Amino acid sequence: MESDLSSLRITSLDEEGLEDEGMEDFGMGEQEDDEDDEDDEAEVELTLGFVEKPKNPCLLLRHLFPSKAGGVPAWLDPSDLPSEKSSTCGFCGEPLQFLLQIYAPISDKESTFHRMLYVFMCPSMSCLLKDQHEQWKRNEENPCRSVKIFRCQLPRLNPFYSSEPPKHNCTDKPITTGAPLCCWCGSWKGDKVCGSCKKARYCSAKHQSMHWRLGHKIECCKLMNSLKSSASRVVNGKSIQATEKYASNSLWPEFEIIIEEECTVDTEISEDSRSLSSLALTSSRMDETYQLLSDKFEADTDKKVWASFQERIAKAPEQVLRYCRDLVAKPLWPLSIGRPSKADIPRCSYCKGPLSFEFQIMPQLLFYFGVNNYPDSLDWGTIAAYTCLASCDASISYMEEFAWVQLYPTATVV
Template identity: 60%
Template sequence: MDAGLNGDSMEKLKGVRITSLDDDDDDDFEGQENEEEQEPTLEEEEDDDDDEEEEPVTLGFVEKPKHSWSLLRQLFPSKAGGVPAWLDPVNVPSGRSCACDICGNPLQFLLQVYAPISEKESTFHRTLFLFMCPKMSCLRRYQHEQWKCRSKNSSRSVKVFRCQLPHLNPFYSSEAPRLDGTDKPSRSGVALCNWCGTWKGDQFCSSCKKARYCSQQHQVVHRKINCQQLSLSSQLPNSSSSSGETTSLEIIKAASNALWLEYEIINEDESELHAEMSDDKAYDKPLISKKRTDDSMMSLVDCFKGDSDRKCWASFQERIAKAPEQVLRYCRNANAKPLWPTSSGRPSKDDIPNCSYCGSSSDFEFQVLPQLLYYFGVKNDDVDSLDWATIVVYTCRASCEASVAYKQEFAWVQL
């Protein structure tokens, strides 16, 4: 999503009208949040709005991939749902990094954004990976915990990892991808969990001795559907190579019910898109009915407790309505600010932790909008359904070169 991307890569970052943003914060933390959250001053609100309007923003839309190979890691995709296309396929995160700090279950892959920085050789390839626990109860807890993320005792149910590689690296050719289905990585990756296809499969099934798991939780859930399914899939064409690297075909057959639907993320410049839409009515037919949208919006407005929230929401709606199917907003500029749905629940500068590897400030890079949940088929029909107003990702300003392959960044959730 960087200006230094080639044309083919820039095509990889279309699709939903805003879905329900019902604020289901649980009462357990309501009093504590009110104490900890501070309303921004009017000057701060105006500064945020001015900065956001001035910075060029890239919008992300989702669509089904055109080819079965479109989202393979050697093509450096931006994608949502399914399994991650790890940039470094060997040194993937492990241990506690893979799990929700609140319930202990393995995190689920939400999306990844390919965002190289052309000014640095070490960031010739650069991808940001976003994971979260699918339990709404954990997301509510994290909303409370994020206020103390500058301390080392906070618990996270949403995690971001940054991985970057120089032009010359052991995993990919230095030549540009041909994008015809013949591109291959220079090196295979580590064997992944046969259930989630996300984390290292460093535990073997005690029954079939073939299936690999990242955790005891996934071994237990897989036993319920019969581990012979994995034994059969391993005999299919395109199954695991001799190196043990698990392929998408196996994972999809074994864990299709456990993963969110997979999409390619396509990007469009916001200003150019607005100019096109003034003449083109292609977006006049939303994927979600206007009645459902209006009902959802009114239910949220009724929850607002002050004029600042209403003003912020009106500004948010006006901006989003110009391209209502956007699921992601990206802008890695020094003055860039996220587009907040409400004024309450926004972090101050002191609430955003510095980079834990080099100490640099963490800056806004992109945010995820709730429209993505519609594509994933998540229905907000009860209080336990997953939902958010926005997820804002902050990354190291220096995009530092710490020794660890996947550096953990920070996500702020507004419910």
């Protein structure tokens, strides 16, 4: 166990060495009896996540173990992907959309030499509102959710990756190809095959239908004609691709997540236009929340919590992620209402052990994704991720963890 909280950070594989610096994990502190103490979160050191456009997209491929947001997931285990039931929204039944993934290995356990956390969600605000209501239900085996978190972990010796550090020069390639993915969303396993060309694969009937209407119908006919005329599948001297991977035009833009320790971030607000825009996005919601809470019983409390929230994130207004795998760490809540109690956090579905807070996703991410601030647009105060304290092993590769969604009280169920 790590005891020095100053060493807490998200790490990536490094060419200089795996066992010393590159694979150092997050320490676990002493658990305090009073988990409702609001000052605890300020006493531990956190790492913050910021998004940047990748300098080279190949650096976000799975064998480089990236932390990333938007685009498509880089599956750690590329073969045994989550089931179709796990990959869909519990309310509308549509495939969930990839939000982000965090590479967070734990060095003091051999099976967590590689460890990745994935967040998916339904882009429908209506489903997110229902999700917020559903999360309050306790002791349910299979609650409906529109936000899902998956944990995948591998030992150093595994069938997918070399035991040596990867090279970050785009020359390395994965050892295995993995399961075929949906050529529409590029996220989930393509168990369904186009009945005509027998090549294009899909995770759902909806994605197959959408791809057919938005281009595959023409491409499929070309492919069928080429297969009839030539086994080489060449038309007019040009190779015809059997699939159009990631054809969806509704995926969130892809970013690399850059990690910095909160204590090292400049406390002065940047004059960069991106910072000002993200602050404006938050400020407009703050004003709306203040107005709504002005006549509420807990209005003063919520205003105080919101002011504290604003003061803390003002040190780094572009942050989209806050991470700390320490037992005394807690989410930085925007409001006092809508927070879970101890009893609201379930136990691990696999080992029945306790779950512990590990990271939270900030609403600024929506700005970078280009989500409009309309009444029916996707929005949240924060999304807190609770994961198995023991990071237990299971017979499946992707284990579901628990997400707690705090929405602004201005949102109403539609």
